[in-house]
Amino acid sequence: MTALPGKTDRTLGLVIDLDTCVGCHACVVSCKEWNTGGYGAPLADADAWGAEPVGAFLNRVHTFEVTPDSGAAMNVHFPKSCLHCADAPCVTVCPTGASYKRAEDGIVLVNETACIGCGLCAWACPYGAREQDPVEKVMKKCTLCVDRIYNDNIPEQDRIPACVRTCPAGARHFGDLSDPGSEVSRLVAERGGFDLMPEQGTSPVNKYLPPRAREPESIDLAALCDTDLAEPTGFFAWLDRALERL
Amino acid sequence: MHPAASIIAFTVASGAGFGLIAALGLPAAWGAAPTGALFWWGFVVAFALAIGGLLASTLHLGHPERAVRAFSQWRTSWLSREGVLAVATLAVAGAYALSILGGLPVARILGPVAAVLSLVTVFATSMIYAQLRTVDRWHTPLTPVAFLGFALGSGVTIAAALHAATGEARLWPIAALVFTAIGWIARRRAWNAGDRRAPTSTPETATGLGHLGRVRLFEAPHTGPNYLLKEMGFVVARRHAEKLRILAAGVGGFVPMILDIVAWAGVAPALLLSLSAILLLAGLVVERWLFFAEARHAQMAFYDRSHT
Numbered sequence: 001m002t003a004l005p006g007k008t009d010r011t012l013g014l015v016i017d018l019d020t021c022v023g024c025h026a027c028v029v030s031c032k033e034w035n036t037g038g039y040g041a042p043l044a045d046a047d048a049w050g051a052e053p054v055g056a057f058l059n060r061v062h063t064f065e066v067t068p069d070s071g072a073a074m075n076v077h078f079p080k081s082c083l084h085c086a087d088a089p090c091v092t093v094c095p096t097g098a099s100y101k102r103a104e105d106g107i108v109l110v111n112e113t114a115c116i117g118c119g120l121c122a123w124a125c126p127y128g129a130r131e132q133d134p135v136e137k138v139m140k141k142c143t144l145c146v147d148r149i150y151n152d153n154i155p156e157q158d159r160i161p162a163c164v165r166t167c168p169a170g171a172r173h174f175g176d177l178s179d180p181g182s183e184v185s186r187l188v189a190e191r192g193g194f195d196l197m198p199e200q201g202t203s204p205v206n207k208y209l210p211p212r213a214r215e216p217e218s219i220d221l222a223a224l225c226d227t228d229l230a231e232p233t234g235f236f237a238w239l240d241r242a243l244e245r246l
Numbered sequence: 247m248h249p250a251a252s253i254i255a256f257t258v259a260s261g262a263g264f265g266l267i268a269a270l271g272l273p274a275a276w277g278a279a280p281t282g283a284l285f286w287w288g289f290v291v292a293f294a295l296a297i298g299g300l301l302a303s304t305l306h307l308g309h310p311e312r313a314v315r316a317f318s319q320w321r322t323s324w325l326s327r328e329g330v331l332a333v334a335t336l337a338v339a340g341a342y343a344l345s346i347l348g349g350l351p352v353a354r355i356l357g358p359v360a361a362v363l364s365l366v367t368v369f370a371t372s373m374i375y376a377q378l379r380t381v382d383r384w385h386t387p388l389t390p391v392a393f394l395g396f397a398l399g400s401g402v403t404i405a406a407a408l409h410a411a412t413g414e415a416r417l418w419p420i421a422a423l424v425f426t427a428i429g430w431i432a433r434r435r436a437w438n439a440g441d442r443r444a445p446t447s448t449p450e451t452a453t454g455l456g457h458l459g460r461v462r463l464f465e466a467p468h469t470g471p472n473y474l475l476k477e478m479g480f481v482v483a484r485r486h487a488e489k490l491r492i493l494a495a496g497v498g499g500f501v502p503m504i505l506d507i508v509a510w511a512g513v514a515p516a517l518l519l520s521l522s523a524i525l526l527l528a529g530l531v532v533e534r535w536l537f538f539a540e541a542r543h544a545q546m547a548f549y550d551r552s553h554t
Contacts (some may be wrong), residue, residue: 056473196458
């Protein structure tokens with residue numbers, strides 16, 4: 001149960017392109033919407049219209065400022081959800097067997113009827129990918145939309161995670177990372193996809209693609225914003241003086 | 247990390263309870279199993295502390311009614327092992343107590359077995375925290391050393407007080423002092439190591455963007471509080487932490503150890519050792535609060551605004 005499978009038949013996961021993400025949070029909203037009506041208990045909010053609303057989310061978008069040694073700082077929008085780690089520490093610490101990693105596709109899931117809501121899995125995860133539902137009091141995490149990707153009742157083009165389906169920038173990619181010929185594996189190889197927090201030894205499945213190097217600005221935009229206007233002449237000078245006198 | 251009252255009560259009380267079971271069990275090996283008033287007081291206090299602590303630990307669960315499931319995953323989970331070992335220890339300790347009552351010779355075996363199981367249980371409790379790579383301050387061998395030292399320190403101090411009240415204290419105050427000292431030395435070393443240690447995970451490693459420059463959070467993903475920040479974003483002011491460390495080690499370490507020596511010298515041993523035990527437990531509550539409050543979780547690197 002909480003023992004990790006030695007290897008998985010497939011390794012489904014996400015590849016997130018930090019060069020393309022515009023930080024619109026559409027994936028966050030789409031994820032929340034799907035997971036409030038799909039698999040498991042609804043993804044709830046407490047005090048949703050009150051002074052201190054708090055809710056569970058499976059996907060959140062941070063924005064980071066990256067300041068190089070010289071030159072202008074860069075903003076990077078950074079979607080973060082469960083990375084479905086090969087060595088998932090959240091699974092092995094679970095005392096009840098509610099957390100498990102599937103041998104067939106590597107998806108890490110929570111059996112909500114067995115979860116006691118102790119929260120130790122959230123402590124074991126270095127990524128902050130697990131949250132306790134404020135109403136149901138069980139641990140919630142990204143399911144990689146397991147209820148969409150194998151769902152014969154929805155159109156074929158929708159059988160991908162909700163966040164990937166909705167991303168207007170095309171920054172999110174879904175596929176089998178154990179297959180070197182898959183689109184996601186090629187992206188990782190071509191763009192230098194990397195792991196988050198490799199020092200934590202979690203072997204995450206999801207990969208991130210780095211922002212491409214910015215080209216140096218070829219024209220000085222600031223110089224174009226010259227606000228030092230010349231004195232008007234002719235008709236406008238007369239109008240200016242006439243309005244001044246009124 | 248959020249210092250939950252239920253978890254502080256659990257680790258301090260169950261540690262003292264299992265430490266006391268060890269102190270009651272081991273002497274059976276040389277035929278000195280507790281009898282009379284010492285037997286009754288000892289086992290009542292030990293079971294009350296151990297069971298009370300375990301019950302307190304269920305208070306922070308989202309679904310305490312499913313707690314029995316936590317006994318199932320002992321193959322991988324230290325939390326599950328802790329639960330299984332705690333129940334096994336209490337069962338053996340109960341059998342040991344009954345064998346003393348019945349005058350059965352098997353007490354000579356059950357006592358030491360209960361003592362060893364008690365210590366293994368405390369070790370499992372400490373490993374719930376020490377196993378977590380995500381918390382630098384906990385992920386060290388000093389965590390089990392401190393937990394075992396404090397469990398034996400508090401358990402043996404209570405045993406010393408009970409020995410003094412029901413008979414003679416003999417060398418019990420010295421044993422209490424030694425274990426208490428081991429706990430505090432390990433804790434002091436862990437505090438120092440934690441203060442010096444550079445964080446394992448930083449905003450640069452968390453985002454993988456360190457090769458591009460210094461990384462800091464510019465805009466948080468949410469405007470209000472969330473579970474992650476409530477559970478793992480607890481921050482204690484550095485100057486308060488230093489004061490609380492001195493308070494904890496003074497009330498729970500220095501003063502009890504002085505009392506142990508004075509009691510050993512023969513001055514009002516029952517009174518002073520009882521006071522020593524109470525102060526030690528009070529100090530351990532502060533120590534355990536700091537254990538959580540000072541611990542920084544790796545995922546906070548995603549919320550770090552400090553770099554400029």
